[in-house]
Amino acid sequence: MSLEVEPSLSFQNISMEFPDGTKAIADVSFDVSKGEFVTVVGPSGCGKSTLLRIASGLLEQTSGTVKVDRSNIGYVFQDATLFPWRTVRSNIELFLELHKIPKSDRAEIIQRSIDMVGLTGFEDYYPKALSGGMRMRASLARTLTLKPPLLMFDEPFGAVDEITREYLNEETLKLFSQEKFAGLFITHSISEAVFLSTRVLVMSARPGRVIASFDVPYAYPRDPSLRFEASFADLSGKINEALRSAHT
Amino acid sequence: MGGRWKTVIPPMISVFVLLGVWYGFSARLKPSRQFLLPPPHSLFTKAFSNSRAREEILSSLILTTELALVGLLIAVFLGVSLGLLMYRFGWLERASYPVLVALQAVPILAISPLMTVAFGYGFGSKCIVCVVISFFPIPTNLLLGLKSVEPSMHDLMTLHGAPWRTRIRKLALPNALPYLFTAFRISAGLSVIGAIVGEQFFQQGKPGLGQRLIQYRVLLEYERLYATLLVSSLLGISVYLFFTVLGKRLTYKWHASAS
Numbered sequence: 001m002s003l004e005v006e007p008s009l010s011f012q013n014i015s016m017e018f019p020d021g022t023k024a025i026a027d028v029s030f031d032v033s034k035g036e037f038v039t040v041v042g043p044s045g046c047g048k049s050t051l052l053r054i055a056s057g058l059l060e061q062t063s064g065t066v067k068v069d070r071s072n073i074g075y076v077f078q079d080a081t082l083f084p085w086r087t088v089r090s091n092i093e094l095f096l097e098l099h100k101i102p103k104s105d106r107a108e109i110i111q112r113s114i115d116m117v118g119l120t121g122f123e124d125y126y127p128k129a130l131s132g133g134m135r136m137r138a139s140l141a142r143t144l145t146l147k148p149p150l151l152m153f154d155e156p157f158g159a160v161d162e163i164t165r166e167y168l169n170e171e172t173l174k175l176f177s178q179e180k181f182a183g184l185f186i187t188h189s190i191s192e193a194v195f196l197s198t199r200v201l202v203m204s205a206r207p208g209r210v211i212a213s214f215d216v217p218y219a220y221p222r223d224p225s226l227r228f229e230a231s232f233a234d235l236s237g238k239i240n241e242a243l244r245s246a247h248t
Numbered sequence: 249m250g251g252r253w254k255t256v257i258p259p260m261i262s263v264f265v266l267l268g269v270w271y272g273f274s275a276r277l278k279p280s281r282q283f284l285l286p287p288p289h290s291l292f293t294k295a296f297s298n299s300r301a302r303e304e305i306l307s308s309l310i311l312t313t314e315l316a317l318v319g320l321l322i323a324v325f326l327g328v329s330l331g332l333l334m335y336r337f338g339w340l341e342r343a344s345y346p347v348l349v350a351l352q353a354v355p356i357l358a359i360s361p362l363m364t365v366a367f368g369y370g371f372g373s374k375c376i377v378c379v380v381i382s383f384f385p386i387p388t389n390l391l392l393g394l395k396s397v398e399p400s401m402h403d404l405m406t407l408h409g410a411p412w413r414t415r416i417r418k419l420a421l422p423n424a425l426p427y428l429f430t431a432f433r434i435s436a437g438l439s440v441i442g443a444i445v446g447e448q449f450f451q452q453g454k455p456g457l458g459q460r461l462i463q464y465r466v467l468l469e470y471e472r473l474y475a476t477l478l479v480s481s482l483l484g485i486s487v488y489l490f491f492t493v494l495g496k497r498l499t500y501k502w503h504a505s506a507s
């Protein structure tokens with residue numbers, strides 16, 4: 001008898017070759033389970049986004065198996081992908097519309113998500129009136145409304161300044177503890193990766209393979225000052241080394 | 249200060265320049281030829297001040313406005329339908345573009361005998377000219393707007409299992425709205441031209457502005473001719489402004505073009 005729970009997402013020997021012959025991913029296998037926050041780093045073009053697209057079913061892999069429940073996956077894109085003609089509130093409502101949540105239940109769910117990401121008071125703003133960081137918050141709020149058990153992030157905080165990014169990281173962790181989703185995160189920032197994750201995977205240049213895996217030992221909740229501890233720097237250094245060897 | 253003046257002054261300057269050029273040309277004509285381009289104020293002293301002329305022009309204006317609006321309405325209905333269908337069915341886009349371009353390029357005058365056989369000399373034929381002339385911008389701009397949705401937004405809809413109807417209604421159409429209103433603006437102006445051209449080809453029925461233009465030219469009533477031209481362009485400007493304001497109203501809150 002096994003005590004292991006099914007992972008929320010399982011890649012088994014995934015390879016991807018595009019019709020034009022581009023080999024994006026070669027034989028990638030790893031799991032993401034409930035309570036885990038896995039971050040993937042790797043050189044540009046190594047197939048990280050492709051991996052998420054395969055997990056979510058936007059793309060089909062050429063070989064290998066993905067095990068995942070696609071009925072409710074959260075997917076945060078690199079750009080906030082807010083519909084410009086909808087207010088923050090109405091952008092969040094879009095998801096509820098698409099999933100046929102009755103009108104009478106919506107207001108409460110929407111307010112909860114807005115409060116959760118700290119956008120209270122900005123409900124009726126259009127995206128063009130929000131800063132980049134606030135747009136990402138709105139995008140997060142929208143994704144969280146449906147309480148996805150698996151949440152995937154594709155470089156969500158790449159376009160905001162360093163300090164905003166740190167705040168957003170801290171809030172992401174708060175949401176991670178609160179909402180208890182399994183997280184799969186993509187970034188180019190090593191410190192972001194270490195700060196957020198339970199595990200950091202390093203991918204090689206294209207075709208992407210997983211070439212290293214680092215467990216991050218810190219318990220949650222994590223203090224912002226963790227970023228300046230010696231062991232944090234140490235781990236970041238090792239990941240940096242692995243990442244350098246990936247750039248060939 | 250500043251903002252308001254910046255929006256008011258430039259168009260006023262161009263109107264004054266236009267009037268100046270008009271006066272200049274008119275003054276340089278030999279007295280015997282001056283009737284060809286009477287000075288601007290004479291439109292008022294000799295045409296609009298005459299109650300008979302005023303009534304003629306006004307009743308024609310109403311007829312032409314009706315014709316242009318009916319034509320525009322048909323063009324909008326057909327254009328929007330075609331745009332949506334072309335978006336939905338790629339083959340239809342490829343099939344209809346050559347026809348659209350040909351329709352746009354064909355001198356409508358050349359097929360007018362054919363049209364009289366099919367639709368007579370009355371409202372039907374005039375209306376068709378109006379539709380043909382004002383149609384083109386609508387399906388083409390709409391299609392451009394529908395297609396210029398960001399791919400990641402489509403991914404979002406795909407992730408949530410949105411069927412294509414929902415995708416069009418909630419994503420592609422709102423995205424195309426600013427493009428569509430640009431098309432409506434252009435088409436509205438064209439529909440006025442189309443109505444007047446139609447009236448000039450097919451002269452049956454009560455006279456609209458198109459017939460008046462011909463009539464006044466034949467009668468050498470050049471003040472009335474120019475008065476009619478002025479009214480025609482005011483009509484064009486009005487419908488253009490109407491759609492500009494409506495479009496802004498509907499999109500200014502969110503669209504980047506509105507400041």
Ligand SMILES: Nc1ncnc2c1ncn2[C@@H]1O[C@H](COP(=O)(O)OP(=O)(O)OP(=O)(O)O)[C@@H](O)[C@H]1O
Binds near residue numbers: 024045048051
């Ligand atoms: N539809 C496609 N057809 C052909 N090649 C593609 C397609 N989509 C992506 N690729 C290629 O596959 C490779 C991996 O792309 P992917 O977007 O997954 O990279 P990435 O790791 O996310 O890069 P970045 O860090 O820059 O976002 C790239 O070389 C890309 O050019």
Ligand SMILES: [Mg+2]
Binds near residue numbers: 048050
């Ligand atoms: Mg990417």
